[in-house]
Amino acid sequence: MPTGRQTVERRQLGLMLRRLRDRAGRTQQQAARAIGRDTARISQVETAKGSFSTDELKTLLDFYEVTEDERQTVLELGAQARKRQRGRTYTDQLPRSFERLADLQADAKAIGFYEAGVVPGLAQSADYIRAVIESGDGVWWDSSEQEVESRIAFRLEQQRRVLEADEPKDVALVLTEAAVDQNVGSASVLRGQVLHLLQLGERSNVTVQVLPSSVRNNPLLGGGLITLDFGDAAPRIAFVSVLYGSGIYHDQAEDTGPMFRAFERVRDLALDEEPTRDLLIDKLKDFKR
Template identity: 75%
Template sequence: MERRQLGLMLRRFRDRAGKTQQQAAQAIGRDTARVSQVETAKGSFNPEELSTLLDFYGVDEAERRTALELGARARKRQRGRGYTDQLPLAFERLADLQADAKAIGFYESSIVPGLAQSADYMRAVINAGDGVWWEPSQDEVERRVGFRAELQRRVLDAVEPKDISFVVAERVLDEVIGSVSVLRGQLLHLLQLGERPNVTVQVLPRSVLNNPLIGCGLITLDFGAAAPQIAFVPVSYGPSTYHDQEADTVPMFRAYRRARELALGHDASRALLIDKLKELE
């Protein structure tokens, strides 16, 4: 996980700086293959190489500290099961993983997943955290709104369409965040998302029995043959924990598949969303 996060972060820094892999390799006196290996989690740089590369990309001090610490962790021996990301701005590294995945599954029991949020709903959710999870700051609100909107663009409008599925518990559709008008717009947004050819939106009714994911959230990330599967359990606050070993990912992916099986199909989910909209008129 540490190598994967570091590689994706370095690729993001390189793209942002407008540099090629060849230019990056020249900056540290290595060949292009080495840069590619690190960006795809098949290797790591030594501290001097990593520091030079961060200078070359023009990375700021905060991002630099995180990248250097992640580099140190990536060079260590194999850790135990599960990886807890306690470094700053963990949501940025989760975003990198989502942008890199070929298939993503979301289950939520209390809130619409970030990638499926309308602009107004997204802003209402982030405003609710202002002055709670961080000190009151309109700049921070705008930064988070902009970041989430950009993530939606990176993932939902990727050049190579991803297979994306959302399963939301019915109670999510009744939870007013911001205002009734915001909720109405969010329900319409879910209906529109469900019409995309690569996106599935399903609702898990209250009446369903034996939901293995009751009361929690789950994100599944499938990279095809490029890397092992990853499962992630979202939290409101605190360190983010990833699971990338089969002993954990197999049952977690199985639980997500069961939730999809229990949820309503496309047409029935759409009908329920329309009924919820009518109730708000």
């Protein structure tokens, strides 16, 4: 199978296979025996340095006892990972794309998160998460209490994977002042969210900054961006968040360079940590009125 550059598709495939293997309670040695390969080959694919044939993937999925919907996603990812040529960007059009973005976040060493108008997912309190997800029930998916609870549980688990990782990640969160002021749920929900942001800011590996509405020359005005840095393990990735539909990934230097610079620019424009804390405390006073 081809080896070479660690594309987004290969990283998604490798991380998903590792997640499925862990869920099945299988070791790399057991997986290697199942497909008649050595352990190094399993490691190579799980770290996005190669791919499997369709038959090897099918055998592994049987071994991991993977359900039909996940199975089809893995096979599609496998086909994309084997392609030698593609465009400069990768658009994830497969089901439950948020799960693969979560895998990438959990694997990154440093994450930058900018959102306009809403608190970034990694920084949302439990009540804020519920209010945001319930507002989409019956709009982005057919109304379903089960779907709502599943999405809430997933986001809370994703926060745990990133914020409680054994090896602490550097997490930089930039949100607009409009996101703090946006009416989500109730005054009680907003107050709890601000308190949650203040608590997050006390962590040594997490930086919380607010970009005031009065600031000019915001290069990310109206958009959302996630930057993922894997250190020496893999090339950097930038993800452009969308309200609905397929997310777009950039993994080539000519694109990630400007996008990482844009994130650093909004960090420079945003309030430093202490002024951010003062602003959030002032917001708390407003919620008491």
